[in-house]
Amino acid sequence: MPKPDLHELPASTASTTRVQPPRAAAHQNAVHQNAARLNVRSGRRGPDSLKGTILKIVLLGLVDAFAVYVLMMLFLSQSWAALVVSSLVVLAINWIYLRKGGLPAKYLAPGVLFLLVFQVLVVFFSGYIAFTNYGDGHNSTKEDAIAAIQLTAQKRVPDSPAYKAAVLTKGGTFYLLFTDPSGKAQIGSTEEPLSEVSGAGKDSTGKANSLPGYETLKFQEIVANQQEILKITVPVSEDPADGTLRTADGSTAYQFKPALSYDAATDTFTDSETGKAYRDSGKGAFADANGETLATGWKIDVGMDNFARAFTDPSLRGPLLGVILWTFTFSVASVALTFAVGLFLAITFNREDLRGKKVYRILMILPYAFPAFLSGLVWSGILNPEFGWLNQTLLGGANIGWLTDPVLAKVSVLVVNVWLGFPYMFLVCTGALQSLPTEIDEAARMDGASPWRVFRSIKLPLLLVSVAPLLISSFAFNFNNFNVIYMLTGGGPRFADTDRDIGATDILITLVYKVAFGQGTGRDYGLASALAIIIFVIVATISAISFKQTKALEDVN
Amino acid sequence: MKVHNTLATQTTRRVFATGAISVVAALALSACGGTASTAPSSEAAKQDLKAAGAGTITMWVDAERSPALKDITEKFKSDTGIEVKLVVKDFAAVRDDFITQVPTGQGPDLIVGPHDWIGKFVQNGVIAPVELGDKASQFQDSSIKAMTYNGAVYGVPYAIENIALLRNTSIVDSKANTLDEVVANGKKAVAEGKATFPFLVGMDPKQGDPYHLYPLQSSMGSQVFGKNADGGYDAKQLLIGDAAGVEFAKKLAAWGDAGEKIINSNITGDIAKEKFLAGESPYFLTGPWNVPDVQKKGIKFAVDELPTAGGEAAQPFIGVNGFFISAKSANALATNEFVTNYLTSESAQDSMYTAGGRPPALKASFEKAASDPVVEAFGKIGATGVPMPAIPEMSAVWADWGATELAIIKGQGDPAEAWTKMAASIKSKIGG
Numbered sequence: 001m002p003k004p005d006l007h008e009l010p011a012s013t014a015s016t017t018r019v020q021p022p023r024a025a026a027h028q029n030a031v032h033q034n035a036a037r038l039n040v041r042s043g044r045r046g047p048d049s050l051k052g053t054i055l056k057i058v059l060l061g062l063v064d065a066f067a068v069y070v071l072m073m074l075f076l077s078q079s080w081a082a083l084v085v086s087s088l089v090v091l092a093i094n095w096i097y098l099r100k101g102g103l104p105a106k107y108l109a110p111g112v113l114f115l116l117v118f119q120v121l122v123v124f125f126s127g128y129i130a131f132t133n134y135g136d137g138h139n140s141t142k143e144d145a146i147a148a149i150q151l152t153a154q155k156r157v158p159d160s161p162a163y164k165a166a167v168l169t170k171g172g173t174f175y176l177l178f179t180d181p182s183g184k185a186q187i188g189s190t191e192e193p194l195s196e197v198s199g200a201g202k203d204s205t206g207k208a209n210s211l212p213g214y215e216t217l218k219f220q221e222i223v224a225n226q227q228e229i230l231k232i233t234v235p236v237s238e239d240p241a242d243g244t245l246r247t248a249d250g251s252t253a254y255q256f257k258p259a260l261s262y263d264a265a266t267d268t269f270t271d272s273e274t275g276k277a278y279r280d281s282g283k284g285a286f287a288d289a290n291g292e293t294l295a296t297g298w299k300i301d302v303g304m305d306n307f308a309r310a311f312t313d314p315s316l317r318g319p320l321l322g323v324i325l326w327t328f329t330f331s332v333a334s335v336a337l338t339f340a341v342g343l344f345l346a347i348t349f350n351r352e353d354l355r356g357k358k359v360y361r362i363l364m365i366l367p368y369a370f371p372a373f374l375s376g377l378v379w380s381g382i383l384n385p386e387f388g389w390l391n392q393t394l395l396g397g398a399n400i401g402w403l404t405d406p407v408l409a410k411v412s413v414l415v416v417n418v419w420l421g422f423p424y425m426f427l428v429c430t431g432a433l434q435s436l437p438t439e440i441d442e443a444a445r446m447d448g449a450s451p452w453r454v455f456r457s458i459k460l461p462l463l464l465v466s467v468a469p470l471l472i473s474s475f476a477f478n479f480n481n482f483n484v485i486y487m488l489t490g491g492g493p494r495f496a497d498t499d500r501d502i503g504a505t506d507i508l509i510t511l512v513y514k515v516a517f518g519q520g521t522g523r524d525y526g527l528a529s530a531l532a533i534i535i536f537v538i539v540a541t542i543s544a545i546s547f548k549q550t551k552a553l554e555d556v557n
Numbered sequence: 558m559k560v561h562n563t564l565a566t567q568t569t570r571r572v573f574a575t576g577a578i579s580v581v582a583a584l585a586l587s588a589c590g591g592t593a594s595t596a597p598s599s600e601a602a603k604q605d606l607k608a609a610g611a612g613t614i615t616m617w618v619d620a621e622r623s624p625a626l627k628d629i630t631e632k633f634k635s636d637t638g639i640e641v642k643l644v645v646k647d648f649a650a651v652r653d654d655f656i657t658q659v660p661t662g663q664g665p666d667l668i669v670g671p672h673d674w675i676g677k678f679v680q681n682g683v684i685a686p687v688e689l690g691d692k693a694s695q696f697q698d699s700s701i702k703a704m705t706y707n708g709a710v711y712g713v714p715y716a717i718e719n720i721a722l723l724r725n726t727s728i729v730d731s732k733a734n735t736l737d738e739v740v741a742n743g744k745k746a747v748a749e750g751k752a753t754f755p756f757l758v759g760m761d762p763k764q765g766d767p768y769h770l771y772p773l774q775s776s777m778g779s780q781v782f783g784k785n786a787d788g789g790y791d792a793k794q795l796l797i798g799d800a801a802g803v804e805f806a807k808k809l810a811a812w813g814d815a816g817e818k819i820i821n822s823n824i825t826g827d828i829a830k831e832k833f834l835a836g837e838s839p840y841f842l843t844g845p846w847n848v849p850d851v852q853k854k855g856i857k858f859a860v861d862e863l864p865t866a867g868g869e870a871a872q873p874f875i876g877v878n879g880f881f882i883s884a885k886s887a888n889a890l891a892t893n894e895f896v897t898n899y900l901t902s903e904s905a906q907d908s909m910y911t912a913g914g915r916p917p918a919l920k921a922s923f924e925k926a927a928s929d930p931v932v933e934a935f936g937k938i939g940a941t942g943v944p945m946p947a948i949p950e951m952s953a954v955w956a957d958w959g960a961t962e963l964a965i966i967k968g969q970g971d972p973a974e975a976w977t978k979m980a981a982s983i984k985s986k987i988g989g
Contacts, residue, residue: 136656151884219894223637248687259708384762499982499986522952
């Protein structure tokens with residue numbers, strides 16, 4: 001067994017440590033040690049060991065076998081776009097792993113695939129939704145909408161009798177054999193109108209169930225052929241106005257007449273009674289001349305409409321500005337306050353000579369261990385004006401509307417969020433503080449710096465190098481901190497100047513939720529996705545700028 | 558260099574394995590994106606259920622009702638060979654899941670839910686009408702009325718629920734008819750030290766509770782929507798803002814925090830229940846869902862008719878639970894058979910009652926259940942009720958309605974003005 005020699009490792013280790021924060025350097029060391037250990041374990045060399053090759057062939061074979069299956073399914077379901085993309089992916093995978101060389105691609109391929117599937121695809125999909133009118137009433141394709149309208153337009157003819165029905169077959173065609181309430185047997189199919197028959201065999205309940213020359217279907221057979229049987233519409237007479245007989249369960253039939261009839265050639269629904277015509281309005285619905293639409297519509301592309309609506313809809317525009325301002329206030333204040341409290345506590349509990357440090361630290365992270373939405377509910381109970389613990393016990397029965405006054409509600413939300421968020425900052429700061437070299441501290445003190453000065457000029461800048469990225473991520477998190485707002489105030493108290501259910505503590509993400517899941521006017525995924533994209537742009541911009549600033553911090557050291 | 562090489566091979570293998578998994582995941586995902594193929598078949602009668610993809614019916618149901626359906630699904634299976642797969646879903650999300658999944662072909666054949674989902678379902682084209690035929694007369698009228706939308710029946714009802722006034726008989730021993738009498742009794746009990754609150758009704762701190770307050774509102778002649786020719790609610794006739802509604806708003810202010818404090822905006826549903834269970838109030842306006850806990854606590858109570866605040870009958874909203882069939886069910890015939898001939902049976906409705914405790918919609922089952930005086934009382938009150946509007950426009954009403962009532966109860970602003978503004982706001986939403 002060759003002994004690993006750390007000196008043989010790439011020389012880059014030494015050069016990188018200089019600019020890396022201490023923890024990252026430690027991580028790199030660990031990676032190299034790991035590599036060395038791997039080397040010890042395998043004891044083989046060369047890229048083409050037999051085991052490796054076999055494993056490679058087997059795995060690639062499995063992947064390809066599955067891929068072929070998927071491609072076949074895609075072909076059968078005629079999903080051409082998915083088929084092309086999937087084939088390209090499969091080809092790329094095979095090419096990457098079968099060719100010699102191209103090592104980086106072999107490393108990168110899985111990660112990039114995951115990135116594409118779980119991030120890029122999702123982002124693009126919500127991006128796509130933002131340009132459609134997807135939402136209540138615009139739920140599926142036009143074909144589905146037409147089918148659904150036709151389905152619901154079937155109305156039973158008033159006072160028409162209920163028929164017992166049996167399904168028969170002759171020469172590959174399905175027939176329905178009806179028994180009307182008086183016991184008369186009649187037969188018909190989609191092509192042949194209802195006609196009376198004699199000689200039908202009857203069961204004990206008097207229902208006609210067989211006819212010479214026809215074969216009677218058993219229930220199992222009826223179910224196995226249900227798609228065709230459900231399509232049977234037997235005209236009651238030569239006059240189409242009398243309606244048709246249909247069965248939904250294979251054993252009873254009723255006389256139906258459509259209230260609306262669809263003409264595929266002109267793409268028009270016509271009301272059978274009033275003769276009113278409903279045409280494709282171009283907005284994903286059938287509408288008559290007065291703009292009155294049929295209930296069920298379909299999804300269409302609407303271009304930039306949703307973005308335009310976000311800024312022009314009067315019931316959205318007014319509150320939107322307020323909501324954006326409060327979102328910034330909320331997320332910046334949350335980060336600043338949680339960081340201040342967390343850092344203060346971290347420094348306090350970092351003292352070498354403190355006893356029972358472990359117990360304190362455990363107590364400190366308890367709020368972190370609580371699910372945020374549960375704490376939200378608990379706090380909303382504590383803050384109830386009349387029965388809440390805060391007013392009743394601490395404030396001696398004062399009636400303060402902690403969650404119902406617009407300003408106090410904002411304060412309450414912030415306080416609860418700080419309570420929820422400081423343990424995280426406490427943990428992060430404790431970790432960062434402990435990795436700071438103590439010599440600097442000593443050196444500064446020897447030079448006569450006050451503790452405050454040491455903290456401000458030495459510890460804090462060093463701390464920020466490693467903590468700043470976390471502050472940015474914390475900002476992004478709080479920018480979208482749905483749980484606290486939703487469980488504590490639900491966004492309320494409501495603004496008086498808007499029709500929509502938007503309130504003083506709503507942040508953008510709760511606003512999006514309310515738009516998407518229809519607390520007022522129905523679900524509107526298109527508008528919600530447009531708003532989500534706006535949020536994404538804001539957060540991405542701020543994060544990018546902040547990360548640039550962090551780079552500057554690193555250069556200081 | 559040799560260290561480098563070995564390291565590379567090792568990692569490559571591992572990376573390769575991960576790569577394989579990710580490809581599989583990617584392909585699986587893209588496979589889901591495609592639409593399921595429906596094999597065309599017009600040949601002679603097929604014999605095998607499973608070959609026709611008709612071996613199972615999938616039903617989305619909540620955890621509470623799932624066990625109650627076991628017997629009837631087993632009977633269906635032994636009769637027809639078709640299995641009914643019960644998929645337990647979270648009740649809060651099931652409606653929206655159904656709407657989004659039916660168009661993809663991944664939805665169930667059947668779903669259990671309250672009747673006021675029908676409007677949204679029809680608007681999104683995801684449910685099919687059910688023709689009950691003569692069986693409709695075996696159900697209570699109010700339940701069939703609730704299931705009727707645009708002139709067609711969309712579901713098979715199994716339970717009716719509505720609110721009533723629970724009275725703690727050890728505090729107040731006689732029944733009262735009007736809210737004034739109820740309040741007088743309650744205040745007397747408070748004055749005698751037998752109670753702390755004259756009357757309890759839970760208020761959501763964010764949304765108020767127009768559902769529970771509706772009997773009071775309807776007794777003053779105020780309704781939400783007018784009705785069209787076929788007896789369904791008509792969104793074009795928004796009646797909520799009329800004179801009777803404004804009168805109700807003024808009364809609300811008088812009952813609220815700034816007035817008599819009969820309706821307290823700080824008492825949530827949980828607090829109201831807790832106080833009633835603690836015997837701190839003679840009256841609790843609530844539904845059958847709180848009755849088991851009241852019984853468990855050993856409180857002697859009576860189920861009283863809803864008190865009137867005006868000259869007309871106090872009509873509660875009734876909610877009817879039922880079964881709905883997907884518009885894109887691939888197994889529609891078998892599903893229809895199961896729904897219209899099995900779920901309408903007395904034994905099925907009986908076992909749904911045993912599981913849920915809510916008055917059954919089938920008359921025969923209700924009569925049996927009515928041997929329990931609580932069920933009987935709730936059922937009687939329900940018979941006077943009106944179905945909760947199922948039209949999609951109703952969702953635009955709830956938020957404004959609740960928030961405005963809450964503000965009025967809190968004594969914020971002029972009640973008449975707030976009420977008129979609310980009506981205008983609802984109208985603009987429905988119109989636009």
